[in-house]
Amino acid sequence: MPGLVPVLGLLPFLAFVGVFLLWPALSVVRSAVTADGALTGEYLGEAMSGQYRRSFEYSIRLSVVTALAGGLIGTVLAYAVATLERPRWLRQAMTAWSGVAANLGGVPLAFAFIAALGTQGLVTKLLAGLGLDIIGAGFRISDFWGLAVVYLYFQIPLMVLVMGPAIDGLRPTWREAAMTLGASRSDYWRRVAIPILAPSAIGGVLLLFANAFSAYATAYALSSQATIVPLQIRFVLQGNVITGEEDLGYALATWMIVIMASVVAGNVALQRRTARWLR
Numbered sequence: 001m002p003g004l005v006p007v008l009g010l011l012p013f014l015a016f017v018g019v020f021l022l023w024p025a026l027s028v029v030r031s032a033v034t035a036d037g038a039l040t041g042e043y044l045g046e047a048m049s050g051q052y053r054r055s056f057e058y059s060i061r062l063s064v065v066t067a068l069a070g071g072l073i074g075t076v077l078a079y080a081v082a083t084l085e086r087p088r089w090l091r092q093a094m095t096a097w098s099g100v101a102a103n104l105g106g107v108p109l110a111f112a113f114i115a116a117l118g119t120q121g122l123v124t125k126l127l128a129g130l131g132l133d134i135i136g137a138g139f140r141i142s143d144f145w146g147l148a149v150v151y152l153y154f155q156i157p158l159m160v161l162v163m164g165p166a167i168d169g170l171r172p173t174w175r176e177a178a179m180t181l182g183a184s185r186s187d188y189w190r191r192v193a194i195p196i197l198a199p200s201a202i203g204g205v206l207l208l209f210a211n212a213f214s215a216y217a218t219a220y221a222l223s224s225q226a227t228i229v230p231l232q233i234r235f236v237l238q239g240n241v242i243t244g245e246e247d248l249g250y251a252l253a254t255w256m257i258v259i260m261a262s263v264v265a266g267n268v269a270l271q272r273r274t275a276r277w278l279r
Contacts, residue, residue: 063209071205162204163201216231233253
């Protein structure tokens with residue numbers, strides 16, 4: 001009977017997940033693979049062809065670029081923060097900022113970057129005064145690289161939050177033991193630290209990929225014509241409902257669910273491996 005208490009405590013959470021996550025996801029998948037009550041793969045095939053396939057390629061490319069760049073910069077920043085001894089308040093400030101910035105998005109973030117890097121943005125004008133015309137060079141805040149810069153604002157802090165505990169988990173005794181056995185600093189990093197941090201780093205990059213792939217409001221506020229998958233789903237559902245092709249939108253969402261579920265599953269597997277070293 002005592003063993004049932006934790007299970008009973010999970011019931012509200014499981015009910016919440018079932019009602020607001022699993023049931024809607026299953027309903028979307030069911031609508032994508034059925035037509036007039038019969039199974040069909042027509043909409044799933046159409047969702048991976050033509051302009052919709054290009055949208056997936058665009059979203060995946062944007063997610064990969066921001067995940068890799070954010071993962072690299074975030075890991076370096078996390079290590080710098082974790083090893084910082086003075087001033088002590090700076091580490092707490094960086095951690096607090098990362099927690100806020102990692103969850104900041106949507107219209108406020110888009111407006112901030114338009115005000116900074118838009119055609120008439122403050123930073124744009126300052127750079128132009130220094131002889132660097134980014135607009136003339138082809139930079140647009142609503143284009144691929146513009147979106148990438150905006151996404152990095154919340155990707156880098158998220159990686160800091162992911163890698164912070166992993167870097168803190170590197171025990172000084174491991175370094176001392178390696179040095180005692182004759183290892184150099186590079187040997188320690190190559191044979192001890194990097195293999196331990198690698199699962200967290202790869203898992204963090206996967207998390208960043210999922211974070212960028214599912215982003216919607218920021219990209220829509222910057223450019224409603226951006227060809228990312230979430231915006232294509234919106235266009236299809238709002239524009240094709242009268243023609244009876246709303247199931248195509250569900251098919252796009254189904255492929256998005258498959259990609260996201262695969263990425264999250266990989267991240268969970270890597271985090272489990274990392275947890276063994278952090279105990």
